[in-house]
Amino acid sequence: xxxxxxxxxxxxxxxxxxxxxxxxxxxxxxxxxxxxxxxxxxxxxxxxxxxxxxxxxxxxxxxxxxxxxxxxxxxxxxxxxxxxxxxxxxxxxxxxxxxxxxxxxxxxxxxxxxxxxxxxxxxxxxxxxxxxxxxxxxxxxxxxxxx
Amino acid sequence: xxxxxxxxxxxxxxxxxxxxxxxxxxxxxxxxxxxxxxxxxxxxxxxxxxxxxxxxxxxxxxxxxxxxxxxxxxxxxxxxxxxxxxxxxxxxxxxxxxxxxxxxxxxxxxxxxxxxxxxxxxxxxxxxxxxxxxxxxxxxxxxxxxx
Amino acid sequence: xxxxxxxxxxxxxxxxxxxxxxxxxxxxxxxxxxxxxxxxxxxxxxxxxxxxxxxxxxxxxxxxxxxxxxxxxxxxxxxxxxxxxxxxxxxxxxxxxxxxxxxxxxxxxxxxxxxxxxxxxxxxxxxxxxxxxxxxxxxxxxxxxxx
Amino acid sequence: xxxxxxxxxxxxxxxxxxxxxxxxxxxxxxxxxxxxxxxxxxxxxxxxxxxxxxxxxxxxxxxxxxxxxxxxxxxxxxxxxxxxxxxxxxxxxxxxxxxxxxxxxxxxxxxxxxxxxxxxxxxxxxxxxxxxxxxxxxxxxxxxxxx
Numbered sequence: 323x324x325x326x327x328x329x330x331x332x333x334x335x336x337x338x339x340x341x342x343x344x345x346x347x348x349x350x351x352x353x354x355x356x357x358x359x360x361x362x363x364x365x366x367x368x369x370x371x372x373x374x375x376x377x378x379x380x381x382x383x384x385x386x387x388x389x390x391x392x393x394x395x396x397x398x399x400x401x402x403x404x405x406x407x408x409x410x411x412x413x414x415x416x417x418x419x420x421x422x423x424x425x426x427x428x429x430x431x432x433x434x435x436x437x438x439x440x441x442x443x444x445x446x447x448x449x450x451x452x453x454x455x456x457x458x459x460x461x462x463x464x465x466x467x468x469x
Numbered sequence: 470x471x472x473x474x475x476x477x478x479x480x481x482x483x484x485x486x487x488x489x490x491x492x493x494x495x496x497x498x499x500x501x502x503x504x505x506x507x508x509x510x511x512x513x514x515x516x517x518x519x520x521x522x523x524x525x526x527x528x529x530x531x532x533x534x535x536x537x538x539x540x541x542x543x544x545x546x547x548x549x550x551x552x553x554x555x556x557x558x559x560x561x562x563x564x565x566x567x568x569x570x571x572x573x574x575x576x577x578x579x580x581x582x583x584x585x586x587x588x589x590x591x592x593x594x595x596x597x598x599x600x601x602x603x604x605x606x607x608x609x610x611x612x613x614x615x616x
Numbered sequence: 617x618x619x620x621x622x623x624x625x626x627x628x629x630x631x632x633x634x635x636x637x638x639x640x641x642x643x644x645x646x647x648x649x650x651x652x653x654x655x656x657x658x659x660x661x662x663x664x665x666x667x668x669x670x671x672x673x674x675x676x677x678x679x680x681x682x683x684x685x686x687x688x689x690x691x692x693x694x695x696x697x698x699x700x701x702x703x704x705x706x707x708x709x710x711x712x713x714x715x716x717x718x719x720x721x722x723x724x725x726x727x728x729x730x731x732x733x734x735x736x737x738x739x740x741x742x743x744x745x746x747x748x749x750x751x752x753x754x755x756x757x758x759x760x761x762x763x
Numbered sequence: 764x765x766x767x768x769x770x771x772x773x774x775x776x777x778x779x780x781x782x783x784x785x786x787x788x789x790x791x792x793x794x795x796x797x798x799x800x801x802x803x804x805x806x807x808x809x810x811x812x813x814x815x816x817x818x819x820x821x822x823x824x825x826x827x828x829x830x831x832x833x834x835x836x837x838x839x840x841x842x843x844x845x846x847x848x849x850x851x852x853x854x855x856x857x858x859x860x861x862x863x864x865x866x867x868x869x870x871x872x873x874x875x876x877x878x879x880x881x882x883x884x885x886x887x888x889x890x891x892x893x894x895x896x897x898x899x900x901x902x903x904x905x906x907x908x909x910x
Contacts, residue, residue: 570847
């Protein structure tokens, strides 16, 4: 297990452009928050789907670190997203992740995405990460990185 | 049904920032192409997951227009993505969409995503769009718009 | 909204072969329970995947009735299942469903499936139902019915 | 790689109750067929959702054997199903599977399900199998077995 501070330090170093903060992280769970900027918006005064997906993916990644220790080479294999409500443009996003299983090969978790201060989720994600057997010799191998 | 030209005109107007082109479109299918720029990359010299998702979503949207005529208010309800291989940073992306069903309420399709010139897909997406009963009185309501 | 008793009466009448009971049902939620019989088992002394899927689907259907009133013509459009742990052959199954959104067209919910008395889920399902605009003139149209 | 005959022999031995036949199998693909019996039906004169899911799962399993050789301990981790049309009660089912990726850890494939003799699919499935690192010491570990 890694602490919230250790994970934040790793993420800032590996993904310097990322703008999220870790609200809470522990065994099999993480909550992260991210402001919404002009770049994240879409016509209709709402947040883009890829912004939501990227945040959910990051929440899963943080929860895996919090559970297994820093695991940089874990890679997303599957994500299933349901879009539930339009997120307003003027609220930050909060992602609450709960890991359903952390096996030797695969970690599976769900994420509820909220516009900050609202009760009903704007989207729901279930995702799977492949946990590498050993560290590859070089390079990051994630295709979905925090923004 | 709308032609490739009609759909291109609609998309350029509605989403002026988008950079994809329609390679082919017809009843229940569409192929689109998009260059990869620095903004789409991630550590590991690869394309980000959200870039792949956004392109797949656009391919579904184009295929719905090609089948039903321009349907601006169709909205993504579900997407399921499997990441299969690392897309190289220096190749354009091609999305081949096939609609599996176009009902009165829901359209369902699959999309294979390729790095241009390669045989094996980098990702595979299945997505659902809700087809609106009538046009809402104002505003676009898509959460995932073409980039 | 329909009560637990009303839903039980409807389900027993429409699907006389079904063996589940409603533990609890209310707005946007339902918990149901089902014994495991020899017919549900698979080599390895475990419960079959289709048995799990059928129970999750029923839990979603019950939760929709509890929220909207009896809605017999709601039909499953999408299910996404993650298999997490092997359910033992000698325990009943419990499905806890929570609806994430109930719109005019689509209801989306998640279901955690447990072997009774165990803390960790054996499977997790997210599913979508199409809510019919009006009742079709005849016949049930569900493809996945309770067993 | 295993031939169609080798896979049939393995499946009949491991799952004697199964009723499907392998129409065709080769590297990264398989087509299987299964009659529909009274037990598979649901109100509305149609085939149950779990019957469709079970057949898709079997098609994936057969395609993995055809690609990697007999791999009995491969287990389903994720399935995503879209129900597209009502399968009539009086036609056999045909499942056409194509594997999208066969890695060391995970195999991912898609399956189109048809009522025999009809052009449009009744359902579409994308599924993932975990490929075991080594054989477990005993017992089958699949949760979804052919019927």
